[in-house]
Amino acid sequence: METTSATSSSSATAQIISSLGAGSGINTSQLAEQLAAAQFASRKDLLAAKSERLTAQISSASNLRSLMSTLSSSIGSLIRTGDLAVKPSIANANVASVSKGTATGSGSYSLEVTSLANSQRLVMPAYPASTSTVGSGTLTLRFGTISGSSFNPDATQTPVDITIAAGATLADVATAINASGSGVSAYVANGAAGAQLVLKGKEGATSGFVLEATETVGDEGLANLAWTPAADISRLKGTASDAAYTIDGVDYTAKSNTINDVLPGVNLKLTATNIGAPTTITFSDPSGNISSAMTDLVDALNEVASQLNSAMNKDSGDLNNDPSARALRTALITLAGTKVMPNAAADEPSTLGDLGLKIERNGTFVLDADRLAATLKDKPQAAGAMWTTGVFGVFGTMDRIARAASSTTGGASLGSSITRYTALQKSVGESATKLTEKQEDMRQRLVSRFAVMDGRVSGSQSTLSFLKAQIDAWNSSKN
Template identity: 85%
Template sequence: MPTTSSTASTSATAQIISTLGAGSGINTSQLAEQLAAAQFATRLDLLTAKNEKLTAQISSASNLKSLMSTLSSSIGSLIRTGDLAVTPSIANASVASVTKGTATGSGSYSLEVTSLANAQKLLTPAYPASTSTVGSGTLTLRFGTVSGSSFTADTAQAAVDITIASGATLADVASAINASNSGVSAYVANGTSGAQLVLKGKEGATSGFVIEATETVGNEGLANLAWTPATNLTRLKTTATDAAYNIDGVGYTSTSNTVNDAVAGVNLKLTGTNVGAPTTITFSDPSGNISTAVTDLVDALNEVAAQLNTATDKTAGDLNNDPGARALRTALITLAGTKVMPNAADGEPSTLGDLGLKVERNGTFTMDADRLAKTLKDSPQAAGAMWTTGVFGVYATVDKIARAASSTSEGASLGSSITRYTALQKTVTEKSTSLSEKQEDMRQRLVSRFAVMDTRVSGSQSTLSFLKAQIDAWNSSDN
């Protein structure tokens, strides 16, 4: 960088000497510009070189940060396709739909559904129209089990009171029930019998309900909507019941048709019965896709490592003494041994090294195919569990490194380095602008001074020419 400054300064000085030695008069405007440039050339050249270096540092740090962010998001996108996860499937899809649960499943299970969970469905007496008034007072919903003509209250569930204002219509009652957050929904059905309320509760035997009415004196009629199984069973269209099913011959019940983790790693949505004809739940083997994913991961990490090695080269690297780059290198060279599954059982894979990732002495990555093959053979489901978007696993580990590199709140991060370099560049730019303004101010002052000098020199030359002419005339007369 000093060589550039010296060259610029020498060039400006040479131009001044050339102008002064022209012998045919002085170009004062050009001279002022050259003198001002010579005064500030060295400092401006140094600032220009500093600005160019900072630009290169910002670019290099930004590229590395972007590579890590892209790698993290790519792993997340790959995982979300589901190709790397152990996923359940069911032989008879009419009995239940299956999705991956919170755990990782393995093996196979038989499922027999003997009955589905139902919600209570109740009709009210018919009215001429949804706008018919129903009286006023309070409707009370009490919850429990309906069995035949009897009702057994569930004391764990609080009763819900619903206020019905004077002048309320059947449609208003439906709105009030829906707004009560009781778990019971209602709507007005305009069928052949007239306008009737249809009330639906939640699934499960204890989610049955009865309706009590307390009427406003003088505005009766609300009692028409009251109901218990002892009064009129014809209005009860569906009774609330539990689901019943067997897994590997063991009986279970559920208040809902949605059953989570009854089988490890499976969420079930029961949709039909298959009494006497059990179906089978099995799990996929993602070994082939995991092997491909590890290969792609090694390639992506090597792309980061190559740029990092170039950026931190001791002689020519833009980030050869950057703390953020050093922090990223440390995170990468320890990646293979990092425990990405801290809750893994003994003998199950827990590090990227278990998936075959190796870090060489020069910071590049290779894949140990034999170790990966052994892991996939011994623990295919556990290997699949490492590829998740949860708080543990390959994605969480790489994402943590990417976030740390992008952070601006940590001292040793690429994000902090970019912030620091950007602030320094702003300072350098401001100094360059200030020096350029001072150079221009000096040029203008020199132009003004040289203009005065030029006027005086011009006057002196006129006087000298006159005197010379007189002397020549005197010499001629003497001759």
């Protein structure tokens, strides 16, 4: 029992000594860690450097993409304020309201309105209430021109039949007319006389109408709502008519008071007559605001150019060999000469160069104030037309460059480069993780091997100590 106990104690001690590296006198755990780290250090350093490089590339490309997107959206926001557009105005705002049309206007126009377009208004006989039944059958709307007690039908307009069901009320008739798509609206007015059906047509002389009734046999009464001017002209409260006006001495008529196809760059809404007192329509001059906008644009482009030049520096640039950076530089270098208004007349400004944008040999932008001033003096409206949120113009051009840079489907785009660099960085991270796992596996194997070695060294030292003790004992016995 004592021998077993001594053996167990000796074995436990040996294990503790071995784990501490006391058998050989070497810290084998630390040695295993250092050897494993040394084995993978160069490869891990290489991956770390590559990851750092990719991080810088992603950051640089993202910064340039953000700058271009911000520049584009800023131009769009500036344009939407309307400060850069050529806007029409009218001297007598009581006669008409004016707003910018799809084209760009210039010059001035004289406007005299002799009559406004009106719609027909018809008031039907009174009923006790809107819930009063009216009989059933079919109401038919026919359209044309009403003059006095006569009606001249318009063959180009199809009559509209409206079915009135049995038990229908006056309110039901109004609902049916509104749902017919005829262009005639209806409602029930509860006035002093009682409940009366009111009908209102569209503006324009040929939008007059008559109402015919075909009654259901045995459920008569619908004919009470039929109307022609010959039957009872007193029900007619407003006659449909055209608008009549004169622009610069030329007479015009229109079916509506809203006129968008006569003056270039102007949408008109006629609101009153001014017979014998013509008013004037003119256009604003946005020259001052355009000058300020061009100064801001040059500053913004120089900020982009500065960041781009730094990123593409052949010695230290993060994007010095990136195709998307080269594509953006090409777009900026050619920007001043790019035709942003392809439909402009030969004598009108069509490029940013016409607005004074100029690029120097070092890639920076400057504003040619003299050229801008000449353009604004000769063609202020045409210069204003370049500032639009449409597909052409300053915004459209900058927006295309920004979108091309942000695209992730195009080959040479910052968006594609960011996607590519991000994928590479993920791959590098996965490789680094695998190396760390391999390093840990090697460390554990070395720890295991060193433990075995340390045990053997410890055993050898024990044997040597025993032999030395025996020899010392023999020498002592001889003495």
